[in-house]
Amino acid sequence: MSIFKNHKEDHKGLNIIVVGAGKVGSTLVEQLSKEGHDITIIDKNKTRVEALSGMYDVLGIIGNGASLTVQKSANVADADLLIAVTGSDELNLLCCTVAKHVSGCSAIARVRTPDYSEETEYLRSKLDLAMVINPELEAAREIARLLYLPTALEVDTFARGRADMIRFKVPKESPMVNNQIANICGDSKTVGLICGIERNDEVIIPSGADVVLAGDVVSFISSREESKHFLKKFGFETRSVKNTMIVGGGRASFYLTKQLISAGIETKIIENNVNRAKELTDLLPEATIINADGTDMEVLKEEGLEYVESFVPLTGIDEENVMLTLHARQVSNAKVITKVNRTAFKNVINSLDLGSVIYPRYITSEAIIAYxxxxxxxxxxxxxxxxxxxxxxxxxxxxxxxxxxxxxxxxxxxxxxxxxxxxxxxxxxxxxxxxxxxxxxxxxxxxxxxxxxxxxxxxxxxxx
Incomplete structure (x- = not known):
């Protein structure tokens, strides 16, 4: 076990231990350290720990986060919160269990396996966890919301699902163009509010006097029912897609397909691995599972990409997802949603006009930061x-x-x-x-x- 200590100033924040220095762990260290918390990162990978402890004002410990000795080295007795986000569900749960027994701290576990997805509330309750979070399931829920309302670039939910904030791009032919927000939202029949305008590189938190221009990306908040009325009033399509094509048969695809099938949306998954394709056929009997290379343009054409209403590349490789999205936008009018795991090239990705982009690690980190x-x-x-x-x-x-x-x-x-x-x-x-x-x-x-x-x-x- 090794300890890497960066210079730490006195903070008024919480003492937080993050176990797991992968994509989500790194994002949490970055965001939580910015918010003034004292962070300790634990991971067996020396290179990752050294990189994070050198980049941010955090303490780095190399070792097994479920080990009592390692947790004591991280001063778990004085911790306010332990967050376990290693690649193993069982290790995450064990890390939290050990911490709860030796400390009064809160504990959060990342649990991704579908076998546990129906049992998260039981696990949370019995193990006394503050939160059990599943990034792939949360990403699938966000993708499903966008397929239920394909006009939207993004849909965020508030008030326990009773309100939506919908982000959409304003076309030049929209009656919103060159109209003041007071006129757009001031109608007695409009029960909602434009709460953000993105224009070039500027973000505007608007007043009633601000004017909407063609090409603006507008965010509108309202009750779930009224939001559809608002979009319909201004000429946007509000019906759900009827069918979707997914490339890649991983966990996120499984969770998404279950939701879409239950909503009556025909779903086709193209999966390259024959054993996984057979497994998905058994798990998702109402879906169409194709064992083929979903990155092959001829396969996509043969499976009907040109005519499908929505297309979601969910491979494990960001570059493939981006290229598949660009290809789909060339050959079809489908609603396209792109999953991106890495964030290092976020500005480049945003400049490609991919439409809706999902970052699972941000979905996870936002839920944890709110807590x-x-x-x-x-x-x-x-x-x-x-x-x-x-x-x-x-x-x-x-x-x-x-x-x-x-x-x-x-x-x-x-x-x-x-x-x-x-x-x-x-x-x-x-x-x-x-x-x-x-x-x-x-x-x-x-x-x-x-x-x-x-x-x-x-x-x-x-x-x-």
Whole structure:
């Protein structure tokens, strides 16, 4: 066992141990260290640990994260949280179990195997875990939401699924073009709010006076029912796709296909490995499983890529997924969703106009960071949901309002807020409220804010 220690300053953040220095672990170290937490990373891979401890202000330990000796070296007794994201589900669960027995810390385990996917609540409860998270399942859910509403580039959910924030590109023929937001959203029949505009490299948290231009990427928040009415009003297609073609038969494909089949969407998977293709045929009898090379253009043509309504490349290789997406956009009008695991070339990928791009590691890290912020702020308001928006240039945060404060029981027009911030939605007893200046925040509400600021822990942080 070796320990690599970078210079650490005194922080007011949490003491967090991350076990596993892979893609998700590295992303967590990067984002949590930026938020001022004391991070210890544990992994058997010396190169990864040295790289992370050298790049960020973190303590690195080489060893088995499930070992009591290793955890004691990481000072687990004083830890606030242990996050286990190694490549093994069983090791992750064991890491958390050991930590819970020797420390009062919270514990989060990444569990990916389909065998456990139906048992996550049981595991969480019996092992006293704060969270059990499955990146492939979460990615599949996000992809499914986009296939249910193919106009959208991205769909983020708030208020326990009752509200959606939908991101879409404005075509030049849209009636939105050259129209003020006050006119677009001010209609009494429009129950929603445009809460973000991306224009070139700029992110705008808009006011009613801002104007929508052709080519803008707009984010609109509303209740799930009203969001479809809004899109339909402005000429966007709102029906779900009828069929989809998936390349690659991994875990994410399995989870996605189960969801699509249950929603009545015909699904075809092209899988190169004959044994995996046979396994998927047994696991997913209602889907069409093709044993062939999904990266072969002739195979794709033969299987009907030109006519399919949606296409999702889910191979384990980012380059293949990107190339398949570019090919599909050339030969078909399908809704295309691209899964990308690595983020080093995110700017290049965004410049390719791939449409909807899914980053599973960000989905995982956002859920964990939301929990970390809520754990850090143990009194008052707590974070329910957190999304990094507009290529991480803004955040969408949903707060649970637990007690009275300077924000409650007074009209929003009388509250002085930070610039670059918008109160986008209030959820009260199951009802979605798009707030005006006369509305008030009350104890028990969930409040969604969109902001270019980062690191908010409490809803009071929005005050100027």
């Amino acid at each position: 970390v912020r809520a754990l850090k702020e143990s009194m008052g308001s707590e974070i329910e949901t957190l999304y990094h928006l507009f290529d991480s240039r803004a955040e969408g945060i949903e707060f649970n309002v637990r007690e009275n404060s300077k924000l409650t029981n007074k009209p929003l027009k009388d509250i002085k807020l930070k610039k670059g911030l918008l109160i986008a939605l209030i959820s009260r007893k199951g009802k979605i409220i798009i707030p005006t200046g006369n509305d008030e925040i009350m104890v028990g509400d969930s409040v969604v804010i969109i902001t270019t600021h980062t690191g908010f822990d409490r809803i009071e942080d929005i005050l100027a």
